[in-house]
Amino acid sequence: MKRQTLSVALLLSIAVAVPAAAQPYSARRDGDVVRLEDTRSRTSISIAVSVGNIAFEMKVNGANVLWWPYSTVEEFKAKPGLSGIPFLGPWANRLDEQAFYANGTRYAFDMALGNVRGAIPIHGFLTTDSHWQLVEAKSDARSAWVTSRLEFYKQPAWMKQFPFAHTIEITHRLRSGVLEVATAIHNMSAEPMPVAVGFHPYFQLTDSPRDEWTLSIGARTRWLLAPTKVPTGATQQIEQLFPDPRAVALRDYDLDDVFGDLIRDAAGRAVMAVRGKTQKLEVLNPSTDKTTIRVQQTQSFTDLLSRGFGSLTEALLAASFIPFLAFFMLTWQEHARNATVALFPLEYRRDAHTALGQIAGMVRSFMVGNLLIAMIVGSVSTVVFGLLHVPFFYFAGFVSGFLSLVPYLGVILAILPPLFLGIGHLSVAEAGWIFLTVVASHLIAMNVLYPKILGKRLQLNPLAVTIALLTWAWLWGALGLLLAVPLTAGMKIIFDHVESLKPIGAWLGEESPQNGNGKS
Numbered sequence: 001m002k003r004q005t006l007s008v009a010l011l012l013s014i015a016v017a018v019p020a021a022a023q024p025y026s027a028r029r030d031g032d033v034v035r036l037e038d039t040r041s042r043t044s045i046s047i048a049v050s051v052g053n054i055a056f057e058m059k060v061n062g063a064n065v066l067w068w069p070y071s072t073v074e075e076f077k078a079k080p081g082l083s084g085i086p087f088l089g090p091w092a093n094r095l096d097e098q099a100f101y102a103n104g105t106r107y108a109f110d111m112a113l114g115n116v117r118g119a120i121p122i123h124g125f126l127t128t129d130s131h132w133q134l135v136e137a138k139s140d141a142r143s144a145w146v147t148s149r150l151e152f153y154k155q156p157a158w159m160k161q162f163p164f165a166h167t168i169e170i171t172h173r174l175r176s177g178v179l180e181v182a183t184a185i186h187n188m189s190a191e192p193m194p195v196a197v198g199f200h201p202y203f204q205l206t207d208s209p210r211d212e213w214t215l216s217i218g219a220r221t222r223w224l225l226a227p228t229k230v231p232t233g234a235t236q237q238i239e240q241l242f243p244d245p246r247a248v249a250l251r252d253y254d255l256d257d258v259f260g261d262l263i264r265d266a267a268g269r270a271v272m273a274v275r276g277k278t279q280k281l282e283v284l285n286p287s288t289d290k291t292t293i294r295v296q297q298t299q300s301f302t303d304l305l306s307r308g309f310g311s312l313t314e315a316l317l318a319a320s321f322i323p324f325l326a327f328f329m330l331t332w333q334e335h336a337r338n339a340t341v342a343l344f345p346l347e348y349r350r351d352a353h354t355a356l357g358q359i360a361g362m363v364r365s366f367m368v369g370n371l372l373i374a375m376i377v378g379s380v381s382t383v384v385f386g387l388l389h390v391p392f393f394y395f396a397g398f399v400s401g402f403l404s405l406v407p408y409l410g411v412i413l414a415i416l417p418p419l420f421l422g423i424g425h426l427s428v429a430e431a432g433w434i435f436l437t438v439v440a441s442h443l444i445a446m447n448v449l450y451p452k453i454l455g456k457r458l459q460l461n462p463l464a465v466t467i468a469l470l471t472w473a474w475l476w477g478a479l480g481l482l483l484a485v486p487l488t489a490g491m492k493i494i495f496d497h498v499e500s501l502k503p504i505g506a507w508l509g510e511e512s513p514q515n516g517n518g519k520s
Contacts, residue, residue, distance in 0.1 A: 024040040025139040025140065025142070025144040027138055027139040031073075032048055032050040032073070033048055034047045034049060035047075036137075038144065040177075042177075043060050043177045044174075045172060045174050047172055050077065052126065054128070055179070056070075056083060063207075064204075066083070067083055067084070082200060085199055086200050087168075087197070088124050088197060088199065089198075090126070090158075090164075093123070094228065095120065095230075096228065096230045098116070102164075102193075113157050115158070116161055120229075131155065132149070132150050133148060133151070142175060146171070146172050148169070150170075152166050152167060153166060153188055163189075164187065166186055166193060168184070168186075169184040181199065201283070207276040208277045210250055212277065213275065214274070215272075216273040216275070217246075217248065218245075218262055219238055219259035219270070221261040222257060223257070223259070231258060262285060337357075340356060341356065351497050354497065355493055359490050366486045366489070369453050370405065373405065374404075377442075378399075378400065381438070384437045385400075385437075388430045403416075405445065410442055411442050414442060419434065450485075458492075459489070459492070459510055464488065464508040464509075465484075468485060468488040469484045491508075496509075
């Protein structure tokens with residue numbers, strides 16, 4: 001049992017070295033606001049729980065695609081209004097009188113209470129209410145989410161207007177750059193409860209003014225409205241309003257309409273989309289009764305370069321700490337090792353000291369192995385680029401070789417130096433040969449040289465290295481691909497020093513030099 005303590009402590013020491021930013025999703029609470037973030041898609045959602053549980057900010061590449069005319073959350077709380085993505089309940093749209101009907105009964109509003117107004121009551125009375133309660137705000141490797149609850153039945157003034165006891169739970173979930181909003185209503189009344197809730201999102205594109213936006217509506221019919229904007233029950237074909245419903249110039253229309261008979265794709269989704277110059281915003285209505293929001297923007301070259309680490313700024317910021325980290329690791333290595341060993345009981349400090357020494361040697365082997373692979377790929381690239389008469393081929397070859405080892409973006413980055421230097425000197429065929437050389441070198445390096453060279457130096461078999469690359473890349477993306485081999489090698493060293501875990505260490509290691517009789 002005590003030997004297993006060694007494995008836990010050393011594994012924790014390795015895990016601490018991995019930045020928290022490696023996790024793409026996060027959910028953070030700051031007072032009444034919960035912020036969900038997806039660093040891979042560079043998307044974040046901010047929800048003001050105490051102001052109607054409104055999602056008031058959805059930033060994509062730093063631009064808010066939700067209309068929110070406030071400078072601070074405090075200003076929003078002081079004078080809340082419809083903006084962002086407000087929830088509408090207990091009814092979403094207009095009523096043609098100051099009453100509603102359910103289960104054969106007419107329920108008249110008490111207008112003296114002041115929470116229902118106007119001859120045509122609209123949008124219910126919950127849009128900016130402060131009684132929402134935060135249930136949870138969490139994240140994992142697949143998404144970030146926040147769930148809030150409104151206990152409608154506890155408010156006498158509400159029950160007077162809408163006498164159906166119930167609770168409402170809303171979950172905002174951010175996954176792969178897509179916002180999903182799920183609403184659950186629990187009817188606590190003895191009678192069936194009428195449900196007519198909805199959302200009133202205020203979208204905006206930031207790349208162009210409204211007059212330049214184009215609307216696409218996935219519907220076949222338009223509901224005809226009375227002068228009070230209440231549906232009459234009659235419909236018409238959508239083409240009678242829009243000659244081409246897939247390309248509607250918004251500058252020609254001032255819309256406050258209802259559309260139905262949705263057009264669904266093979267997956268059962270109906271789509272409404274707004275396009276600007278480079279941005280495209282889509283609202284999806286899947287057949288599973290969920291509504292999702294997806295925002296797309298034409299990717300620039302800078303976006304492609306920075307996507308693997310969340311952003312180029314984050315990558316440069318992380319890289320700036322490397323010299324300091326290297327300096328302190330070199331100057332404090334003995335202190336760090338001795339202090340770590342002192343964490344273990346006396347009888348196990350020798351094993352801990354040995355394991356830490358082997359891990360340090362493994363890290364050095366990992367660095368040397370990467371350098372060797374880069375030199376091999378760079379040498380091959382230099383020879384090929386020289387035969388193709390690429391200017392400064394000796395420079396382009398080695399730079400391309402090192403860039404080829406960058407996770408995900410390696411192929412793209414490795415192609416750039418020879419193509420850039422060869423502008424005006426290379427034919428289309430020669431450019432094609434450069435492309436094939438870089439792609440082939442990258443594939444061979446990652447699938448053959450990487451497992452063989454690094455696996456041999458770190459005493460990991462090629463199968464273990466390949467599985468490690470796939471697993472850690474799936475968990476942490478680009479950072480996981482960089483750390484997959486040293487993490488796995490460190491785990492193997494720990495396994496080799498824990499009696500109960502030695503079989504796992506043996507499985508990860510290279511084949512032992514034994515003959516068929518099991519003798520050395």
